[in-house]
Amino acid sequence: MSLLDEINRQKRKLRSCETHVTTPEGKTFKEQILSDGSILSSESHKPRGYGFVVDTKPDFQVAQVLPGLCMGSQDVAQDTKLLAINQITHVLSLGVKVETVPSIVYRYEEVLDTPECQLQSILEPCFMFIDKGRRRGCVFVHCNAGVSRSAALVIAYLMKQGLSFKEAHAHLKKARSVIKPNPGFVAQLHMYEGMLKDKTE
Structure with a gap:
């Protein structure tokens, strides 16, 4: 056969x-x-x-991460009252463009919530924006849901300040319990931790 x-x-x-x-x-x-x-x-x-x-439920939680730095979902970034109450002067948008308010300084970065999306190229420009914003007021970092992209960037920022990945993740998780960077971002953050360690040795 x-x-x-x-x-x-x-x-x-x-x-x-x-x-x-x-x-x-x-x-x-x-x-x-x-x-x-x-x-x-x-x-x-x-x-x-x-x-x-x-996702039909708005998320208006403003997670206070550090003095002058908070994060959350795009819902907060588009709520003028919340922006004013939290004295937000700078908004860093990751992958989601929002309506702008004249008194606020904005920065937008094209970031997809996929494991393959590389964060390395946007870290330093975003860190500079956050540092400048914290000196002048308060920075709000957001993506769509405030779960993956913005969480990954804020964790990286905390690591740049001297925390380990584990410490930075735990710190942010305490401020905003729903964070969950996608597996690709987590792997990149572990690599970033190694790079930071190499620079200090």
Whole structure:
């Protein structure tokens, strides 16, 4: 028996299966693989919701990290009352652009919340912005949810001030319990810790 005959024989043993696919827009499709290998696709008329988790609850927590440095979600960065109450003079936005207020100094960095996104190139410019902002007032660092990107950058800043990754993470976690930098950022922060250690030796 040839290899092709064996493949066809095994293929005939396969059972048909049905898969439900949800697009990011919330449309659902039913796909069925038939015995001849063809795919039958039909759209569902009842959308089952988005293909990703939608965050519908605003997050107005302002986490006080250091004197003159706080962080959180984009919701805070767009709330003029909260900005005024917390005396925020500088806003550092990571990957999310927000409406600007004339009295506040802004800096935007294009950062994706993916493990592959490299933080190294933005660290020093962001640190300079934070240092300058802390001398003049208070800096608010944010991304979308204030969980991964902004947390990674603030941890790196704390490490630059002399803390280890473990100490910096614990310090920030105490200020904002929901932080969770993605695994790629954590790996980069460990590498950054090594670089800082090499510079001091």
